[in-house]
Amino acid sequence: xxxxxxxxxxxxxxxxxxxxxxxxxxxxxxxxxxxxxxxxxxxxxxxxxxxxxxxxxxxxxxxxxxxxxxxxxxxxxxxxxxxxxxxxxxxxxxxxxxxxxxxxxxxxxxxxxxxxxxxxxxxxxxxxxxxxxxxxxxxxxxxxxxxxxxxxxxxxxxxxxxxxxxxxxxxxxxxxxxxxxxxxxxxxxxxxxxxxxxxxxxxxxxxxxxxxxxxxxxxxxxxxxxxxxxxxxxxxxxxxxxxxxxxxxxxxxxxxxxxxxxxxxxxxxxxxxxxxxxxxxxxxxxxxxxxxxxxxxxxxxxxxxxxxxxxxxxxxxxxxxxxxxxxxxxxxxxxxxxxxxxxxxxxxxxxxxxxxxxxxxxxxxxxxxxxxxxxxxxxxxxxxxxxxxxxxxxxxxxxxxxxxxxxxxxxxxxxxxxxxxxxxxxxxxxxxxxxxxxxxxxxxxxxxxxxxxxxxxxxxxxxxxxxxx
Amino acid sequence: xxxxxxxxxxxxxxxxxxxxxxxxxxxxxxxxxxxxxxxxxxxxxxxxxxxxxxxxxxxxxxxxxxxxxxxxxxxxxxxxxxxxxxxxxxxxxxxxxxxxxxxxxxxxxxxxxxxxxxxxxxxxxxxxxxxxxxxxxxxxxxx
Numbered sequence: 001x002x003x004x005x006x007x008x009x010x011x012x013x014x015x016x017x018x019x020x021x022x023x024x025x026x027x028x029x030x031x032x033x034x035x036x037x038x039x040x041x042x043x044x045x046x047x048x049x050x051x052x053x054x055x056x057x058x059x060x061x062x063x064x065x066x067x068x069x070x071x072x073x074x075x076x077x078x079x080x081x082x083x084x085x086x087x088x089x090x091x092x093x094x095x096x097x098x099x100x101x102x103x104x105x106x107x108x109x110x111x112x113x114x115x116x117x118x119x120x121x122x123x124x125x126x127x128x129x130x131x132x133x134x135x136x137x138x139x140x141x142x143x144x145x146x147x148x149x150x151x152x153x154x155x156x157x158x159x160x161x162x163x164x165x166x167x168x169x170x171x172x173x174x175x176x177x178x179x180x181x182x183x184x185x186x187x188x189x190x191x192x193x194x195x196x197x198x199x200x201x202x203x204x205x206x207x208x209x210x211x212x213x214x215x216x217x218x219x220x221x222x223x224x225x226x227x228x229x230x231x232x233x234x235x236x237x238x239x240x241x242x243x244x245x246x247x248x249x250x251x252x253x254x255x256x257x258x259x260x261x262x263x264x265x266x267x268x269x270x271x272x273x274x275x276x277x278x279x280x281x282x283x284x285x286x287x288x289x290x291x292x293x294x295x296x297x298x299x300x301x302x303x304x305x306x307x308x309x310x311x312x313x314x315x316x317x318x319x320x321x322x323x324x325x326x327x328x329x330x331x332x333x334x335x336x337x338x339x340x341x342x343x344x345x346x347x348x349x350x351x352x353x354x355x356x357x358x359x360x361x362x363x364x365x366x367x368x369x370x371x372x373x374x375x376x377x378x379x380x381x382x383x384x385x386x387x388x389x390x391x392x393x394x395x396x397x398x399x400x401x402x403x404x405x406x407x408x409x410x411x412x413x414x415x416x417x418x419x420x421x422x423x424x425x426x427x428x429x430x431x432x433x434x435x436x437x438x439x440x441x442x443x444x445x446x447x448x449x450x451x452x453x454x455x456x457x458x459x460x461x462x463x464x465x466x467x468x469x
Numbered sequence: 470x471x472x473x474x475x476x477x478x479x480x481x482x483x484x485x486x487x488x489x490x491x492x493x494x495x496x497x498x499x500x501x502x503x504x505x506x507x508x509x510x511x512x513x514x515x516x517x518x519x520x521x522x523x524x525x526x527x528x529x530x531x532x533x534x535x536x537x538x539x540x541x542x543x544x545x546x547x548x549x550x551x552x553x554x555x556x557x558x559x560x561x562x563x564x565x566x567x568x569x570x571x572x573x574x575x576x577x578x579x580x581x582x583x584x585x586x587x588x589x590x591x592x593x594x595x596x597x598x599x600x601x602x603x604x605x606x607x608x609x610x611x612x
Contacts, residue, residue: 029568031593033611038493045489049482056478368592401569401590406549406612468544468593468609 027105027115027191028373029399031282033406034469035414040461043414047421047457051450054425055443062434064256064427069240069247077244084141091138091204097384098197105191106376107386114196115184116373118226120366126230127359130239130246133230134220139207140227143216161215164222169262172210174270176203176225178320181274185281186312188305228267232258233359235352236423252423255355256431260348268354269324272456275361277319279463286315326459327354330452337445338436349435350449353427357456360420364413364460368404375399413464421457425450528583533559533576536601544593544607553588553608555596556581563601567608569594 035043098110105111125132134140150158189195211219220227235254240247258264280286290311297307331347341349378397383389390396428449429442436442532539536559547553557565557574558581565582566573569590576582584596588610596606 029594030590033592033609041489041493045485045493048485052478052482052485056475056482398571401592401594406591468607 027111028369029106030368030372030401031468032368032409032413032464034467035410035461035464037465039410039414040465043418043461044458046418047454047461050418050422051425051454054422054429055446055450058426058429060433060439062430064250064253064430065434067240067249067253067257069242069249071246071248073246075241075244075246080135083135084137084144087136087138088141090136091200093384095197095200097386098193098195098200101193101385102387103193104386105193107383108193109380109384109386110193110196111191112373112376112380114200115191116369117377119180119184120362120370121374122230123233123359123362123366124370126234127236129234130237130241131231131234133227133234137220137224137227139204139211139224140216140220142204143208143211147216161218162213164214164218167262168222169264170222170228170267171263172223173225173228174263174266177229177267177270177274178316180225181270181277181316182313185274185278185316186309188309222261229271232267232271232355233362236356236359252356252427255352255427258352258355260351265327265347265351266324268351268358269327270320271358272354272361273320273323274316275358275365276323276459276463277316279361279365279460279467280319281312281315282468283463283466284469285466290315323456326452326455330448330455333448333451334445337448338441341435349431350428353424353431353449353453354456356420356423356427357453357460360416360457361460363416363420364464367412367416368409371404371409372399372401375403410464414461417457417460417464420460421453424453424456428453528554528556530556530558530581531596531606533557533561533563533598533605536561536563536598537603538605542604542606544609546609546611547588549588549591549610549612551588552585553610554583554585555606555608556583557596557605561600564599565605566597566599567594568597570608573599 094110094113097108101108101110122133147158183190183199207219207224210223213219214223221231222228235258236252237254238248238251240249240254281290293311293314294304294307297310298304302310328343328347331343331350334346334350335341335343375397376399378394382392382395384391388395429446432442432445432449433439436445529543529545531543531545545553545555557563557576559565559576560579562578563576564573565576565584567584567586569592570586572584572586574582574584591610591612594608594610595604596608597604
């Protein structure tokens with residue numbers, strides 16, 4: 001593997017552009033097989049069955065709307081300092097490797113770190129362990145360190161941060177995630193180590209500027225796209241940290257406290273829309289359609305690279321628009337039940353029900369990437385720059401592509417979609433009980449949300465069955 | 470929700486389970502018949518190998534002209550565990566890399582090279598030329 005990478009390095013570096021060559025997900029050398037028909041059928045049936053049984057048996061008074069905390073272990077402040085320092089160090093190493101190391105995507109640690117450890121690994125870690133990104137967030141750590149230093153050295157010179165504009169809400173995070181989705185799925189230099197390093201630096205600088213204007217916490221909660229993204233998934237975890245104390249909470253209750261500020265619905269639609277297009281772009285419909293669209297762009301004078309990027313940009317926008325459309329359809333339907341609630345209010349009240357769907361889509365589409373490309377950690381950690389070093393003696397390890405069978409991957413993918421469906425259903429049911437006056441109205445409103453959930457889960461299953469079919 | 474409504478929903482769920490079992494059960498056997506039929510009637514084309522026992526399927530050939538695959542990107546399908554073989558024939562010298570299996574061979578100008586390996590990794594892997602930076606084919610290994 002190592003020898004091969006060095007051998008092919010020269011060839012890769014010499015190529016200015018490989019049109020649509022990079023596989024999906026930003027990096028990775030392997031794609032998933034489509035789920036077989038029988039599994040698709042059974043999964044769809046199970047989804048319908050659990051939906052009906054759920055509607056019939058679920059509780060009749062809201063249970064998840066208030067977070068109940070149990071236990072409580074104090075986490076000393078030094079943990080924040082150490083983890084923050086580790087976060088800054090890892091960020092520094094990855095940026096340095098991206099700039100100074102080999103520019104072969106698979107030999108340099110930067111692309112795998114960004115697309116696998118960061119973008120996918122942290123999502124899974126957030127659901128299992130809570131908001132770990134907050135602990136390691138390098139820009140937050142730097143901002144807090146600087147704030148602490150300035151407070152120490154010149155306490156009088158620290159100006160009060162500006163109030164974070166309410167109307168801005170989570171829109172900056174939406175922009176960040178759409179930008180990252182574009183980088184992952186449309187941009188042709190997506191796996192170019194130095195490009196990723198520069199983008200990472202630029203992003204960190206924007207975050208530092210934002211935090212210096214509006215304060216570390218308001219900015220991290222609303223505008224730091226990745227902070228918002230990982231925090232969203234950490235809300236599914238049973239862990240909650242409050243004032244330095246770590247508590248256990250009822251599963252799913254963390255999501256209900258997601259404040260419905262502007263941009264929240266768009267955020268969820270963007271997250272699911274990006275993954276939807278990621279899956280769709282590997283199916284035959286898109287594979288047959290894309291060359292025609294690219295040709296249109298070539299005909300009106302765009303370069304090959306621009307034509308490919310524009311085509312994929314359109315596809316990405318289509319994915320986000322489709323997901324938004326499905327959600328709005330359900331909300332509009334709900335609007336017809338009972339009176340006095342605008343569709344906008346309902347959309348915001350039910351946006352949080354999409355968080356488990358978003359997680360299910362992420363697992364369904366990225367699980368195998370995490371399992372396989374994640375193994376690259378072995379050689380990348382010993383040779384992060386891809387220049388032949390062997391820091392930990394693991395530089396010659398390889399990715400074992402037989403680590404998990406296609407069947408194993410299918411069960412995880414389908415299991416995630418079904419579990420996400422159930423969680424979304426429960427969240428919607430509980431919220432409906434909380435906002436509608438009587439149980440009958442709440443139940444009627446939920447026929448609409450049930451359709452939204454079944455729609456998303458079926459779409460997810462279909463995407464899995466169409467990939468590389 | 471009334472007791473009757475709950476019972477109705479449970480009945481609906483049971484009905485779905487029953488219908489699913491019926492449809493998938495028959496669909497599954499239909500599918501087996503379908504694939505059996507296609508295996509028998511269609512000879513293995515260049516883009517596809519079928520695991521037909523009687524005669525070994527012809528080894529698929531990826532023809533490369535000017536660094537690009539002739540006839541577009543084809544998918545070569547193999548069964549997990551079998552010996553997979555394909556040939557790359559190119560008019561110009563190409564360094565050809567089968568991802569995932571990490572096999573790399575140089576095809577001389579006007580020459581042909583056989584890739585032969587045990588299909589132990591399931592999934593879809595690209596065959597890529599590191600000379601022309603083009604995808605040449607996809608290797609699909611199914612369980």
